[in-house]
Amino acid sequence: MNKTLGPTVGVLGSYGGRNLGDEAILTSILDGLRRERPDATALVFSRCPGHTRAHYPDVEVTGWEGMSREPVSQVVARLDMLLLGGGGILYDTEARRYLRVAQLALERAVPVFTYALGAGPLTTRTDCTMARETLASAVTVTVRDEESRLALEEAGVMSPIIVTADPALLLEPEPFGRDMLRAEGIREGTRLVGMNVREPGCAAEHLDVQGYHELLAHLGDFLVNRLDADVVFVPMERDDIRHSHAVVSHMNAADRCRVLHGDYRPRQILGLARHLDLAVGMRLHFLIFAAMRGVPLLPLPYAGKVFDFAQRIGAPALRGVVREAAGPLLAEVDRVWDERPAHTERIKARIPALRAMAATTAEYFLEQLDRRTPCVPVPSRAV
Incomplete structure (x- = not known):
């Protein structure tokens, strides 16, 4: 099939290999586009074009960070639609970078569709103003959770906002065999608990920087001693490795990690997740x-998106990660372990509905793509 006859779709998010959750979203979006519109050409805006080309050889890739307005505008002009998202990209100081590209699309009469994106915290004047103005002209605004809808509404976005679910819920697994476990030094025949920790930063503004390494070390020791389990730390970003080792350094049972x-x-x-008997973690996509x-x-909810997901699947969640929460946290882990059949049953019962909600994002998007009606050009805005 001659792909030049089909639409060209730009995909703009935090892509380029820095975060496995973001890459899961991109993989899911591209899978859906290939399946439903094989005539379409995907053009991914990447923060690391080399990484994206290596992992997605059948798509076009362009860099955009650090580029001036005109070259990015020329790339955007080729598009039939710009897909903004998914993932948590609209938060203070970062949102404006993505919204500038979306504004260039609107100036070129290219429709913008927000794809199950995450928003918040969103409080600075510049980011809120850009969100209001840009999303007012989007053909459809979908977000992945209620927390994101609330963040956009509080920023002043007046367009209808549709809550769907994270695109990564549609991903299919690849094998993670026992040979791969052995290569990572993970023993066979033992209980295995997966843990995930992350760094503090703009997206984790409530994280207790002073105490959470020590708190999670107490938790790790508890898991080893209470469950007779080995603990595997699962980094979702490369910097998570450093924080994982920081936790292990405070543990008495470091040899079991x-x-x-x-x-x-x-x-x-x-x-890999199929090998786990229990998961305790901070990053959304690990959960x-x-x-x-x-x-x-x-879940250890450092941000509203994690708390929102915990509620949607019926998992317990403690607000925040603080030194004083060690006792309640250990008690909660103990309870989850003792009641794990019920937790497993509840999670398995709710995941299909979330997957169905995630699929509706693609349905909304394909409906707009099939129309392929250029929007009215939006005048350039000085920011």
């Missing part, structure tokens, strides 16, 4: 992967 160091694809981490495999889990 391993930190994954391999360069894995999102589907492989989803495959999504565990839930998709029916693993009992305890």
Whole structure:
């Protein structure tokens, strides 16, 4: 089939290999586009074009960070639609970078569709103003959770906002065999608990920087001693490796811990999840992967998106990660372990509905793509 006859879709998010959750979203979006519109050409805006070309050889890739307005505008002019998202990209100081590209599309009469994106915290004047003005002209605004809808509404976005679910919920696993476990030094025949920690930063503004390494070290020791389990730390970003080792350094049972160091694809981490007996973690997509495999889990909600996901799957969640929460946290882990059949049953019962909600994002998008009606050009805005 001659792809030049089909539409060209730009995909703009935090893509380029820095975060396995974002790459899971991109993989899911591209899978859906290939399946439903094989005549379409995908053009991915990447923060690391080399990484994206290597992992997605059948798509076009362009860099955009650090580029001036005109070259980006020329790329955008080729598009039939710009897909903004998914993932948590609209937050203070970062949102404006993505919204500038979306504004260039609107100036060129290219329709903009927001794809199950995440928003918040969104409080600065510049980011809120750009969100209001840009999303007012989007053909459809979809977000992945209620927390994101609330963040956009509080920023002043007046357009209808549709809540769907994270695109990564549609991912299919790749095998993570026992040979791969052995290569990471993970023993066979023992209980295995997966843990995930992350760094503090703009997207984790409520994280207790002073205490959470020590708190999670107490938790790790508890898991080893209470469950007679080995603990594997699963980094979703490369910097997570450093924070994982920081936790292990405070543990008495460090010899029962391993930190994954391999360069894995999102589907492989989803495959790894089937080996886990319990998952305790901070990053959203680590928890999504565990839930998709029916693993009992305890989210550590450093941000509203994690708390929102915990509520949607019926998992317990403690607000915040603070030193004073050590006692309640250990008690909650103990309870989840004792009640794990019920937790597994509840999670397995709710995941299909979330997957169906995630699929509706693609349905909305394909409906707009089939129309392929250029929007009215939006005048350039000085920011």
